[in-house]
Amino acid sequence: MLYREAGDFKTSYTSDNQTFPIRFDRYGYYFVLGVAFLVMPLILNDYWTNALVVPFLIYTIAALGLNILIGYCGQLSLGTGGFMAVGAYASYKLMTGFPDLNIIFVILLSGLVTAGVGVLFGLPSLRIKGFYLAVATLAAQFFLIWLFTRTPWFFNYSPTGMISAPTRTVFGIPVTGASASALSMYMICLVFLVALAWLARNLTRGTLGRQWMAIRDMDIAAEIIGVNPLWSKLTAFAVSSFYIGVAGALLFAVYLGAAEAGEAFGIDKSFLVLFMVIIGGLGSIFGAFAGAFFLIAGPVLLKIMLVDNLGWATDLAAHLEIMIIGALIIVTLIMEPHGIAALWRTIKEKLRLWPFPY
Amino acid sequence: MLDTQPDEGYTTADGRKIGGVAMEMKNITLRFGGVVAIKDISFDIRWGEVRAIIGPNGAGKSSMLNVISGFYNPQEGEVIYKGYRRPRMRPYQVARTGIARTFQNIALFEGMSVLDNIMTGRLNHMKANIFQQAMWWGKAQKEEEENREKVEKVIDFLEIQHIRKTPVARLPYGLKKRVELARALAAEPSILLLDEPMAGMNVEEKEDMCRFILDVNDEFGTTIVLIEHDMGVVMDLSDRVVVMDYGKKIGDGTPDEVRNNEEVIKAYLGVTDD
Incomplete structure (x- = not known):
């Protein structure tokens, strides 16, 4: 009854093209934005920010990036961890090399550097497709991690091989380093996420997005109607890597504070983000949010339930947690192969008619 | 300097003005390894006409369309488009010169x-x-x-x-x-290529499609190149027909000319040589 489109007429192509054509959706979106910017800062404590919210925000950015590549352009990539490492190390080198550079620019530049690296490793996609491309990007993952652990220049010759983020401020408030508060971490990640999600939505609904999807759905037909495969595949790699680079820079500089390539950005990170994209829903912006929430919040909530509420041993809970999350992934994929986003779409279609059958 | 001489065109029986040559295929030969898909074929497409390419299965009709749309590059021969010899192009570049197509599947x-x-x-x-x-x-x-x-x-x-x-x-x-x-x-598009637009349709859908094709030609003046197996449709729609068989051109002309062409009848019905 509440969720309906009847009577909601569009009189211009602008209003028909908007992101949330249904009024209820639109107000829901404003409400969520309001809560995220105004209410959450008041109620968040350090534990929840560190354990759940900030990683969720950062991984959503990475999932958005990978979703552009896999979900929109159909190019399979397993190099996400490696590209996040590029973002992290680029931000480290920029922060230590140019101490006066504002952290916002550092993160954006790290994204640009990663975009360049992504285009380089995206070049094979012009020749190879599907699983073979996945193997090529897997090579990128291992090569990049090897490069960052073996070349002392990247970690400024520190004896531990670790990189650690110095304190940087935005408007005088520290957002990186030890003195950064949970609130400032939350806010900078949120701003980046909202801006990048908005850009991703614009890119995917415009000409470029249609070119990506055309390449994904039928590359030969796409080329014959005028899509330049070189341009659209490489832009997908560039934009996707930019997002993943920004996520890597935020993960290192804002969230972790110190990192080591092999540990923080290993192959398991590539798979984590890939699972987020698949479970959330390929080719959907909302899917990136849903998938990241599922895989970040799931383990945290399970741990709270098992350890804190039921009083189980931590190690037992940790093992069970992996099994339960694994089972949930399988169940989700069997019940809804197109991910949570497709489930959400079905619910919305049902809701439009509810409580009438048709 | 134009690569071909301009000419006037002609008027069809129903009084439509057909323009000069839009595209000319000159001695096109296309091979896949040892298989010769198209053998030394030449024909032209004029502005504003509905040009059909017909022939039995495997005659090389779709390959011909793929040559026009730039998906295949012929080993021999040249495509002259809007008066100029077309250089080797990628399909998306051909699309930008005003050629659009639909597909068989x-x-x-x-x-x-x-x-x-x-x-x-x-x-x-x-x-x-x-x-x-x-x-x-x-x-x-x-x-x-x-x-x-x-x-x-x-x-x-x-x-x-x-x-x-x-x-x-x-x-x-x-x-x-x-x-x-x-x-x-x-x-x-200036030239619209249709690869079997009526395949697998029922009579009603075919009629609709015919009407759309004629309307497109009429209202926008789009030149149409058409591959179709339904002879009734082809004879009704097209101004001129190219007939192919085993990669060779065996007939070219108005539907009536083609219908009475002996080689065409032979290719379609099969004739015992006696």
């Missing part, structure tokens, strides 16, 4: 809505750069709306308003064919 983008599919057809008319698009601002937004208006005209023309926002994967076969035509039309 529907080649729509299944994951996208009908509207998005047709909007993709207008790709070559959209020039906003990636940053404008990312901001959805200025040129990008303006272009999107201008092109949407053009697309809506095509949607109106082909009577598919009701499925505008439906994902293509949910459509029945006949409508998919129509959406594919819409996508090709949205490009506002």
